[in-house]
Amino acid sequence: MLLSIGDRVREGTYCVHSRFDRAVNFVRGGRLVSVVSAEIGAGPANLVVAGSARDFCGAAPRLIIRRGSVTLSDRRHVIRRTPVYRSDLARDEVPGRRFARNFKSLEKWVPQFSNPWNFLLLLDPHAAPGPDLLSRQFARRIRAGAKDMLDGLNNPRRLARGSRLLAGCGFGLTPGGDDFLAGAMMALHLAGNLTNTDYSRAIATIHAAARTRHRLSAHFLGLARDGFVAEPMKNLIGALLHGSAREVRSCGRRVLALGETSGADLTAGFVLMLKSLPATLRGRRQNSGSRGVNPRGASMLLPPCRLDRQEAEFWPPWGEPTGNLKTKARK
Amino acid sequence: MITLGRIKKGAYHDSVSLMRVGKSIAGTDGVAEAALVMGTKSNLGILKASGLLISDFAKATDTDLLLAVKARDAKTAEAALNAAEAALKSKAAAVGTSSGETLPSDLDGAVKVLPGANLALISVAGRYAGSLAMRCLEKGLHVMLFSDNVPIEKEIELKKFAAKKGLLVMGPDCGTAIINGIPLAFANVVRRGPIGIVAAAGTGLQEVSTIISNEGSGISQAIGTGGRDVKKEVGGIMFLAGLKALAADPQTKVILLVSKPPHPSVLNRVRREVRRIRKPVVSLLLGAEGDGPKTLEEAALQAVALATGRKIEDLQDRVGSQSRPRRARGRRKYVRGLFSGGTFCAEAQIILEDTLGQLYSNAPTGRTKRLKDSLKSQKHSFVDLGEDEFTVGRPHPMIDFSLRNKRILAEAADPETAVILLDVVLGYGSNMDPAAELAPVIRTASRKVPVVCSVTGTDGDPQNRSRVVKALKAAGAIVMPSNAAACAYAGNAAKAGGK
Numbered sequence: 001m002l003l004s005i006g007d008r009v010r011e012g013t014y015c016v017h018s019r020f021d022r023a024v025n026f027v028r029g030g031r032l033v034s035v036v037s038a039e040i041g042a043g044p045a046n047l048v049v050a051g052s053a054r055d056f057c058g059a060a061p062r063l064i065i066r067r068g069s070v071t072l073s074d075r076r077h078v079i080r081r082t083p084v085y086r087s088d089l090a091r092d093e094v095p096g097r098r099f100a101r102n103f104k105s106l107e108k109w110v111p112q113f114s115n116p117w118n119f120l121l122l123l124d125p126h127a128a129p130g131p132d133l134l135s136r137q138f139a140r141r142i143r144a145g146a147k148d149m150l151d152g153l154n155n156p157r158r159l160a161r162g163s164r165l166l167a168g169c170g171f172g173l174t175p176g177g178d179d180f181l182a183g184a185m186m187a188l189h190l191a192g193n194l195t196n197t198d199y200s201r202a203i204a205t206i207h208a209a210a211r212t213r214h215r216l217s218a219h220f221l222g223l224a225r226d227g228f229v230a231e232p233m234k235n236l237i238g239a240l241l242h243g244s245a246r247e248v249r250s251c252g253r254r255v256l257a258l259g260e261t262s263g264a265d266l267t268a269g270f271v272l273m274l275k276s277l278p279a280t281l282r283g284r285r286q287n288s289g290s291r292g293v294n295p296r297g298a299s300m301l302l303p304p305c306r307l308d309r310q311e312a313e314f315w316p317p318w319g320e321p322t323g324n325l326k327t328k329a330r331k
Numbered sequence: 332m333i334t335l336g337r338i339k340k341g342a343y344h345d346s347v348s349l350m351r352v353g354k355s356i357a358g359t360d361g362v363a364e365a366a367l368v369m370g371t372k373s374n375l376g377i378l379k380a381s382g383l384l385i386s387d388f389a390k391a392t393d394t395d396l397l398l399a400v401k402a403r404d405a406k407t408a409e410a411a412l413n414a415a416e417a418a419l420k421s422k423a424a425a426v427g428t429s430s431g432e433t434l435p436s437d438l439d440g441a442v443k444v445l446p447g448a449n450l451a452l453i454s455v456a457g458r459y460a461g462s463l464a465m466r467c468l469e470k471g472l473h474v475m476l477f478s479d480n481v482p483i484e485k486e487i488e489l490k491k492f493a494a495k496k497g498l499l500v501m502g503p504d505c506g507t508a509i510i511n512g513i514p515l516a517f518a519n520v521v522r523r524g525p526i527g528i529v530a531a532a533g534t535g536l537q538e539v540s541t542i543i544s545n546e547g548s549g550i551s552q553a554i555g556t557g558g559r560d561v562k563k564e565v566g567g568i569m570f571l572a573g574l575k576a577l578a579a580d581p582q583t584k585v586i587l588l589v590s591k592p593p594h595p596s597v598l599n600r601v602r603r604e605v606r607r608i609r610k611p612v613v614s615l616l617l618g619a620e621g622d623g624p625k626t627l628e629e630a631a632l633q634a635v636a637l638a639t640g641r642k643i644e645d646l647q648d649r650v651g652s653q654s655r656p657r658r659a660r661g662r663r664k665y666v667r668g669l670f671s672g673g674t675f676c677a678e679a680q681i682i683l684e685d686t687l688g689q690l691y692s693n694a695p696t697g698r699t700k701r702l703k704d705s706l707k708s709q710k711h712s713f714v715d716l717g718e719d720e721f722t723v724g725r726p727h728p729m730i731d732f733s734l735r736n737k738r739i740l741a742e743a744a745d746p747e748t749a750v751i752l753l754d755v756v757l758g759y760g761s762n763m764d765p766a767a768e769l770a771p772v773i774r775t776a777s778r779k780v781p782v783v784c785s786v787t788g789t790d791g792d793p794q795n796r797s798r799v800v801k802a803l804k805a806a807g808a809i810v811m812p813s814n815a816a817a818c819a820y821a822g823n824a825a826k827a828g829g830k
Contacts, residue, residue, distance in 0.1 A: 018343045051455060112706055112721075115733050117350050126741070132357060134366050137380040141373065168371025168393060172346025175371055212371070214393035249720070260347040 001050040008044035014063040026063040032219040042085035043230035087228040105245040118261040119180045119268035150276040163209035176265035178217040182224035183269025189227040335408040336385045336399040352418045361407035370395040461485035476502025490568040502557040506533035509553035519758035520791035524549020527583035529573035531590040534672025542631035551583040561593035578608045587634040592618035626815035666825045667742040668713035668752040671728035675754040676715040686822040729761040736772040743776035750824040757788025766802030777807035785817040
């Protein structure tokens with residue numbers, strides 16, 4: 001059964017790229033659609049299914065998305081009434097003390113999930129790299145990269161150098177460094193929305209430095225550049241702005257549970273980048289180079305991600321999303 | 332030393348598989364370093380700095396998997412590369428569909444594949460597990476529900492329905508059971524015998540079943556119910572059903588009941604049912620008032636005594652066999668318990684609350700207060716690292732020791748820690764080589780404070796209990812025969828340290 005469909009899913013015939021228990025990835029040129037189980041949750045290009053994604057897809061080599069239907073092998077699923085997940089980050093109120101307090105709590109909490117092979121190592125003052133040379137070199141490289149990137153927010157050359165050191169660095173199908181950079185770009189989008197500051201140049205620099213031929217990484221980095229985020233991250237942001245410390249941890253756990261180390265790497269990039277933007281955490285508005293509308297005018301409380309049939313907003317996946325505040329604001 | 336490598340075009344694996352295979356290859360004889368990474372520019376840089384870069388890797392792209400090994404000679408390196416490839420293949424086959432094994436896509440398919448089956452083990456996300464369990468019950472199958480996060484209303488509905496049909500629902504959040512001699516989920520290899528167990532405590536069930544087996548007796552059936560079964564809302568429906576099933580089972584001569592603190596109303600119902608049964612019943616309802624055993628170990632030994640006719644005094648006096656506690660240096664006075672099993676954490680609090688006074692825990696039982704911050708110990712602290720707050724996004728601490736290892740070192744560095752108390756749980760599902768992961772940490776920590784632990788398991792377990800105990804002792808741990816004995820030792824050590 002299909003539970004939800006992401007707003008960045010587009011019509012077409014996709015070929016299988018990789019299969020895991022909780023996610024099966026299909027690609028078409030530079031586009032990607034992931035069939036995922038509910039534990040992973042909704043995302044810009046995710047089809048969320050009940051039960052195991054691998055079982056749902058079976059051995060199907062292709063995924064065909066047409067107006068109103070999704071076909072896997074000979075099984076056709078009607079999606080006319082399937083809720084659509086909106087993945088854009090809406091503008092929000094200028095953050096207050098709650099945001100700063102919640103962020104501090106998140107920053108203090110996440111390092112416990114660090115290990116010698118994920119990027120949370122950068123947030124853990126007590127972390128030691130693994131005993132082998134490879135782990136030590138990995139730690140050295142990500143520390144150097146992160147320092148350059150975060151110190152170089154106002155220095156494009158340094159920002160690019162740091163991003164290049166991190167891009168593609170790490171283990172697994174999507175290297176942890178790419179997840180880290182995606183998290184950093186999401187943080188810049190959030191900070192930009194909250195403080196009405198334009199970080200588009202920094203985002204573009206990071207994205208350009210992270211250019212890769214790896215289709216999955218390229219896709220995720222592209223979505224992060226454009227400010228489209230998955231449900232667990234959107235919920236975490238909502239909890240940081242409006243929830244309690246407990247809710248932050250609860251939502252944080254769901255982000256950390258993404259992939260094998262992807263969630264941890266994404267969180268590391270998000271937290272470290274936000275930490276390097278103290279003005280956002282203080283709730284002050286920066287004026288340098290800002291553009292766009294008055295955030296009060298476009299203010300919208302970031303809604304929790306609702307995917308109930310009755311409440312979910314639906315538009316066909318082949319059409320352009322409506323009501324995207326960011327698009328409106330830039331016109 | 333020679334470095335060899337291979338490029339696997341377009342191969343993909345998750346990061347944890349790559350890290351685990353890399354680590355295991357690097358640990359083999361004659362291999363100095365090993366790496367399995369995607370062929371990105373950054374990773375090539377890391378390989379170069381690690382001395383693992385070979386010229387062929389220049390041809391690799393971001394989507395290729397690189398295998399690199401530095402070994403004492405070419406033959407060893409080739410063997411390591413072959414082993415790495417074989418390990419990755421077997422991992423893929425284990426989760427893939429290419430092994431030729433039929434993987435049914437739904438319940439109806441599964442029933443067709445195995446028509447004689449009468450039990451379904453369910454492990455899917457909690458929000459879907461309830462309805463799937465109901466479908467299994469409707470098909471006349473007993474259910475073991477490994478999934479957690481099933482709403483309590485659904486649990487009640489399932490259990491009421493099952494009770495009407497004479498079926499068992501073990502769970503939700505049931506991690507251990509032994510049915511007809513087959514260990515299910517986290518369970519140990521134990522002898523078969525005359526003792527039947529009903530438990531609303533997973534690691535509690537493991538502890539009593541292994542002690543019984545190690546004492547020469549055995550288990551007829553071990554039925555888990557899930558911890559919530561003995562709460563007021565559920566009313567012990569399956570605890571009572573399990574008790575009745577064992578009462579009717581001709582192979583069960585003695586019944587052993589194990590539970591975390593039950594609700595008084597449930598306790599009364601259980602007591603009423605026990606009075607009707609003609610077989611001897613030993614019950615350990617942790618924290619409940621009254622006579623009877625106070626620890627898992629005592630309960631297991633009593634059951635063995637009843638089943639074998641041996642006198643309980645003749646059985647090994649495990650708690651009394653402890654040596655004089657080792658004192659930590661300086662004025663260290665607090666016990667720091669770091670548990671992977673929730674029942675062990677609860678048992679430790681119950682055993683030590685009178686001895687030590689005020690205790691703190693992230694999973695408080697009895698008079699224990701809740702820790703303000705689970706990451707930071709205060710005074711006598713008992714942390715259940717299997718609680719949800721620690722397990723989302725990482726394997727259970729019975730499998731992955733990294734979090735607890737870090738915490739052991741942090742507690743040892745705390746000048747107030749008098750003794751560190753641990754549990755090590757063996758069996759299916761648990762870490763396959765716990766000694767290798769714990770020994771270096773224990774060696775470091777035990778230079779500052781005594782590290783006392785118990786090892787739950789049998790020599791029949793894949794890890795082999797005797798071998799694990801020997802390795803932990805060699806690393807400096809004080810290994811006690813049960814969790815209760817380890818708690819008693821830790822309590823005495825802390826009292827001695829506080830003086």
